[in-house]
Amino acid sequence: MYALFTNVLILVFAIQEGGHIQFSLGPNYSVFQLFQDEEETETQWSFSGEFEMRDFIPHLGLKVRGTKLSFERSSTFGTYRYEYLPLTLCTSFDILPFIHSRWVRLSAETGIGIYLWKGFLNDEVITLPSGEKMEERDIGFIGGFTLQLIPLRFIGIEFSSRYNYLASSDIYKYGFYDKDEKIWENGLGLKLILP
Secondary structure: OHHHHHHHHHHHHHOOOOOEEEEEEEEEEEEEEEEOOOEEEEEEEEEEEEEEEEEEEOOEEEEEEEOOEEEEEEEOOEEEEEEEEEEEEEEEEEOOOOOOOOOEEEEEEEEEEEEEEEEEEOOEEOEOOOOOEOEEEEEEEEEEEEEEEEEEOOEEEEEEEEEEEEOOOOHHHHOOOOOOEEEEEEEEEEEEEEO
8 A cells, every 4th residue: 555655656746747736734733533432532733744736637636645643541441542643545626616716725535545553551552362462554435625725825724624434343353343433533724835
């Protein structure tokens, strides 16, 4: 899957004449909701990066994105923490093609990704009774939208809402009641845009 991301980046640079290439990174203040056995909500600052090629086909673009999500829960045994690192490849559809403006963009996104995640207990990776570590790499799907306002040439304000579905269920490793995980991410961020 890493080779896929590398090939996409090479492809993007090879056909850059047709589209606009943009790289952005910056902090996000996000509300993440994990739907598993029960609903858990976390609010946190995170750091994310995104590589986008806009309009390689009119009103259609590609995005490669990475961010870090974290959930904590206290119990009698200590503090459980789950960390997710989604690396996603999305197709981006311009929802407002009739507005030709450099300072506002609304896009719908859908795609696939690799979700690296770990479970920690008291800041150590959890070791299961089988001796295996609670450390996985799963395939997932993403859908959502992004509203980007660019008041200055290299600074953008971004609101996004994304739903991530992770095909993470492994009943042989985690038991019969293990389920696929679903994460709903709502965020507001400041982006440094490198054209």
